Amino acid sequence: MRAQPSRGNPSTPSDTPASRGPSAQDNEQGLPLPQRYWAILVVAFGIAVSVLDSAIANVALPTIARYMHASAASSIWVVNAYQLAVTISLLPLSSLGDRIGYRRVYLGGLVLFxxxxxxxxxxxSLPTLAFARVIQGFGAAGIMSVNTALVRMIYPPASLGRGISINAMVVAVSSAVGPTVAAGVLSVASWQWLFAINVPIGIAALLIGVKALPGNVRHDSPYDYVSAVMNAFVFGLLIFAVDGLGHGEHVAYxxxxxxxxxxxxYFFVRRQLTQTAPLLPVDLLRNPLFALSIGTSVCSFAAQMLSFVSLPFLMQNAFGLSQVQTGLLMTPWPLVIIVAAPIAGALSDRMSAGLLGGIGLAVLTCGLLLLATLGPHPQPFDIGWRMALCGAGFGIFQSPNNRxxxxxAPRSRSGGASGMLGTARLTGQTLGAALVALIFGVVPQHGSMVTLYVAACFAAVAAVVSSLRVTHKGAVASA
Structure with a gap:
């Protein structure tokens, strides 16, 4: 029997006012002002620190390794433990959000983080730090898995694009400025402050979130624990395989x-096909519009990660720039996203996401090709405007695509859609990082340039996939 959201039955625990929280949204019209502003602020705080923490540890690894008297290879687990925990738990937690409420999963993740x-x-010690990073990753997954589902509860359908644009802007900027933030903190404090700074932010977000975040009507189908375990094995093994390929692990392993x-x-997907509300939303992937948007997201984030990892090597090794100059010249990308994402979000409430995404990704492709064809001694302005062009393209694409x-997806499956959005981003980033390592191993002398060309290819494929949505007549659920 298909599980239905329980409505109007006071004896059903999942539909009582107390269980739904102080702001359960049955009328689908979002939160009133000013509660809406406070709620989106909480979402922005949570997603910013969780995304930042997936990037800032990279910069601190040498310092942490020296402090812990650990090898460089073993210190990598400070990064991998977090990334692995986030990736294997995103979809299980988003599915849990559909059942117990996005507000509970988000606040629980915030407390854990x-x-x-x-x-x-x-x-x-390094083992203690790695274990704490695993727990931190599970907390971050609780935040990431339902953050866009909460945005859907916070904003009315007519303004959903604006809410999504704020979320997309925070994700993109946090991903881009992570190394810069880490370098800034490390220049004035020890590596411990990279993590300690999250504590006051998390406490503030939690205190506001308890009052401001909305509840939602949930469906009462049983949670599929077997699928959650299978999901962890599938995504965990894939991460190890892709990472091993990029870092020269023996081909047999x-x-x-x-x-x-x-x-x-294979067995995981077969199991999902029998579920009414599957943990891996294969029912949503049957909608070509949803599937094309997920594919666009994977390719675009792979292009972004390929660029962000290779550009510092290009600027410092090929152009002879300092670390400070490199950080400054990479800043136009996230800065322009701050401007482009809200504009694209507002436009996405009235225009085709396929068209906006196709235009944005075409601009990103051009920007990456222009960076790849820079001469051996470019002026700072020549690098800066190309980086800004890439940021404009990425900003134009991301908000409409996420919307x-x-x-x-149906409103009752917002958690599954939110989880897939986060999974697509992490899949693209993981693939991009592995490809950088692989390319640098194959062509070490020209790895940066080759990587930028590969990134441009990914962006071009994403532009084509996005454009397929312009003429597609896929059904769109009520926002």
Whole structure:
């Protein structure tokens, strides 16, 4: 029997006012002002610190390794533990949000993330730090898995694009400025402050969120624990396989991990096809509009990660720039996103996401090609305006694409759509980082330039996939 959201039955626990929270949204018209502003501020705080923490640790790894008397190879687990925990738990937690409420999952993730951040700052050994990073990753997954679903509850349908644009802008800027923020903190404080700074932010977001975040009507279908375990194995093995390929792991081990992921994945998908509200939203992927938008997101974030990892090597090794100059010249990309994302979000409430996304990704492709064809001694202005062009293209694409992913799913499946959005982003970033390592190993002398050309190819493919949505007549659920 298909599980339906319980409505109007006071004896059903999932539909009582107390269980839904202080602001359960049954009328689908979003939150009133000024509660809407406070709620989106909480979402922005949470997603900013969770995305930043996936990037800032990279910069601090050498310092952490020296402090812990650990090898460079073993210190990588400070990054991998967090990334792995986030990736394997995004979809299970988004599915849980559909059942117990996005507000509960978000606030629970925020509490876990804040406590784990304090544990990271106090860690005295590498194993302790890695374990704390795992817990922090699970907390971050609770935040990331339902953040866009909450945006859908916060904003009315007519203004959803604006809310999504704020969320997309925070994600994009946090991803881009992570290394810069880390370098700034490390220049005035020890590495522990990279994690300790999350604690006051998390406490503030939690205190505001308890009052401001909306509840939602939930469906009462049982939670599929077996699928959650299978999901963890599939995505965990895929991450290890892709990461191993990029870092020169023996091909037999990579093949074994990939085959195991495919075999478990096959049975995982078969199980999902029998579920009314599956953990992996294969029912949503049957909607071509949703599937094309997910594909666009994977390709675009792979292009972004390929660029962000390779550009510092290009600027410092090929152009002879300092670390400070490199950081400044990479800043136009996220700065322009801050301007472009809200404009694109407002336009997405009236224009086709396929058209806006296609235009934005075409601009990104041009910007990446222009960066790849820079001469050996470019002027700062020549680099800066090309970086700004890339940021404009990415900003134009992201908000409309995220709006389409969310609005093409039924409102009761917003958690599943939100989880897929985050999974697509992390999949693209993981693929991009692995490809950078692979390219640098194959063509070490020209790795930066080759990587930028590969990034341009990914952006071009994403532009084509996005454009397919212009003429597609896929059904879009009510936002």
């Amino acid at each position: 804040t406590i784990a951040s304090l544990a990271c700052a106090l860690a005295g 990579v093949a074994l991990e990939a085959v195991a992921a495919l075999v478990i994945g 389409t992913i969310l609005s093409s």
